[in-house]
Amino acid sequence: MAKKITSRSEDYSKWYNDIVVDADLAQHSDVKGCMVIKPYGYAIWERMKDVLDKKFKETGHMNAYFPLLIPKSYFSKEAAHVEGFAKECAVVTHYRLMNDPNGGGVIVDPDAKLEEELIIRPTSETIIWNTYRKWIQSYRDLPLLINQWANVVRWEMRTRLFLRTTEFLWQEGHTAHATKTEAQEETSRMLEVYADFAEGWMAMPVIKGNKTESERFAGALDTLCIEARMQDGKALQAGTSHFLGQNFARAFDVKFATKEGGQELVWATSWGVSTRLMGALVMTHSDDAGLVLPPKLAPIEVVIVPIYKGQDQMDEIVSKCREIESQLRDAGIRVKLDADDSKRSGWKFAEYELKGVPLRLAIGPRDLEKGSCELARRDTRTKSFESLENIATHVRTLLDTIQNDLLSTAQTRLKENTVTVDTWAEFKAAIKAEKFVMAHWDGTSKTEDWISQDTKASIRCLPFDTEITPGICVKTGNPSPRRVLFAKAY
RNA sequence: CGGGGCGUGGCCCAGCCCGGUUAAGGCGCCUGGUUUGGGACCAGGAGAUCGCAGGUUCGAAUCCUGCCGCCCCGACCA
Incomplete structure (x- = not known):
């Protein structure tokens, strides 16, 4: 029977869960807030890892x-950092189990x-800065340019598959520099790497910017981020890069001898x-199906499905499919033949x-006769027929087109749903309509809190790629140095 | 931590209110056959300490008490 996915309009959150579970990306584990990433889901994560890891190496980092x-x-050494994480730490207090003398198991x-x-x-x-002191x-x-691929645990009250789980996988880069400028450059460089990856591989447009003080990483002087817009209109922070100043160096006493001997x-x-x-x-x-x-991250870019009646036809068609499979594979395309x-x-x-x-490539007896195949695009759900001559080239081109179309569709959606407003009434209406909203803000945490309590929208970032013109705050009417991006967020 | 929901073969779930054959059905799985251009069909088969622990009863998936776990919605956060 058909696996029926809840539609987005019916229940967006259920739709998301259905996809994650039914597409075999992950499932809930028996442990609260933790998930099992299934092979198909993990294969996508591995693609992400491979691409990012290469980019990190290219920018001079080692794992x-x-x-x-x-x-x-260690946690008590940097005040802001403790403050930020204390509430969600799992603590190991013992190192041994024993049989219950009263027979209650272990x-x-x-x-x-x-x-x-x-x-x-x-x-x-x-722990890294404590180690860096010695290095x-x-x-x-x-x-010192180091990256680590690891799991971390944050004891969150409420979790959602992939978006917020108690344990999750990530990569954390930690670098040390001789000068402030160099460190700031590194912060920006890595944000660019993330933005590149998001747009170039995930086909997900992002808005780069600075976090406000209240959204900053605990212990950072400045946090840069990329923010993406999900189909329900909520913003999702997809990556962050922090300039930590000398906070951790001070806390862990990491000093270096300068050329001049200081x-x-x-x-x-x-x-x-x-x-x-x-x-x-x-x-x-x-979508609802x-x-x-995006092809660049898909574990399987093309699946070949043979269509036949009877053993003889099957043999003939499957062998043709194998031919095509190896042609595609030779062209560097991740292909699966499902025979x-x-x-x-x-x-x-x-x-x-x-x-x-x-992309799905199907070959049946009629195609075999004509030397053609059926190509079906997943993104547009459209079909076309192509000659089997130069099929690898066709497929490559089509995959590239899909990749580009996914990005431009998402870009259009982002653009169409980002609005600029100047009055409080417009602001509230836009937030209610799940828009990304560019508005003036007086720069105070107080106003930021006030707005977020009122509307559930927060300042996602102070975008880089936007004109900086002064105005008056949408909430207080006080002077504002620039517009910032507001949205409801995950 | 509050509010809601749920726990029954691998999965989805009926049964519970109103206790009483051998715990029903669908998916999946195994065997055989017919099928195969948009989630096939037939026949046969395997698979369940009904979340756990007590209690009531001649008899408990069903009633009572306690416990455990997960999911969803909110407050906190990537």
Whole structure:
């Protein structure tokens, strides 16, 4: 029977869950707030990782790995940082279990209490900076450009598959520099890497900008972000890059000898993206028939489905399909031939649509006769017939077209749903209509809070790529140096 | 932490109010056959300590008490 996905208009949130589960990306685990990323979902994450990892290497970074467990005392060293994370840390207090003497199974051994409790990392700044102190002696050791792929745990009250889970996978870059300027440049450089990735691979347009003070990372002097707009109109922070100043260097006493022989504190950055990008990907392109994946990240770019009656025809058509499969594979296309005889073609069509495979190539007896095939695009759900001559070239071109079309569709949607307003009434109406809203703001946290309590919308960022002209605050009427981006957010 | 929902073969779930054969159905799985251009059909088959622990009763999936777990909606956050 058909797997029926809830439509977006009926219940957006259910639609999202249906896609994640039915497209085989992930499922809830038995542990509250934690998910199992299934092979198909993980394959997409691996694509993301591969591309990003390459970009990190190209910008001079190397990977390393730091411990999952962090001594509790490290957290107290940077005041703002503790403040930000204390509320959501899982704590390890014991190191041994024992059989319950009363027969109740296994219990924590009360004699195995840790002298110093350990925190499961919610992020690794503290342990990394504690390590960097030992690594950095001289200006010759700088810049230190390290990235780590890891899991982290943040004890959130409410979770959603990929968007916010108790444990998630991510990458965290941590760099140390001799000068403020260099560190700031690094912060911007990595934000550009993220923006490139979002647009170039995920086909997801993003707005780059600075966070306001209240939305800043705990311990940062400046947080840059990319914000994307989901189909329900909510903003999703897809990546962040932080300029940490000398806060962590000071907290962990990381100094270097300058050329002139002095001792100075190093300048720091950190930046990260997480499996949350999976959620962003789903909510950017997918439709009521299921997942839609951009070719560049799709584990399978093309699925070949043979159509036949009887064993003889099957043999003939499947062997033709194998030929095409190897042609496509030789052209560097990720292709899967599904010759499973126990599933009918109609079942396969539906299945691969649900799973977001960008292109389906079907060959039946009529095609074989004509030397053609049927190509069906997942994004537009349109079909065309192509000659089997130069099929790899056709397919390559079509995949590129799909990739570009997904981006431009998303760009158009973003543009059409971003509005500029000048009055409070317009502002409220626009937010209610789930728009991205460019409006003047007087720059105070007080007004920011006030607006967000009133409308549920927050300042997503102070966008870079926009004209900076003064005006008056949409809420208070006080002078405003520039417009900022408001939206409801995930 | 508040409000709601749910827990029954691998999955979706009926049954519970009003206790009483062998716990129903669909999907999936296995065997055989017919099929195959948009989620096929027929026949046969396997698979369940009804979330856990007590209690009431001749008898509990069903009633009572306690516990556990998950999901959804809100307050906090990537």
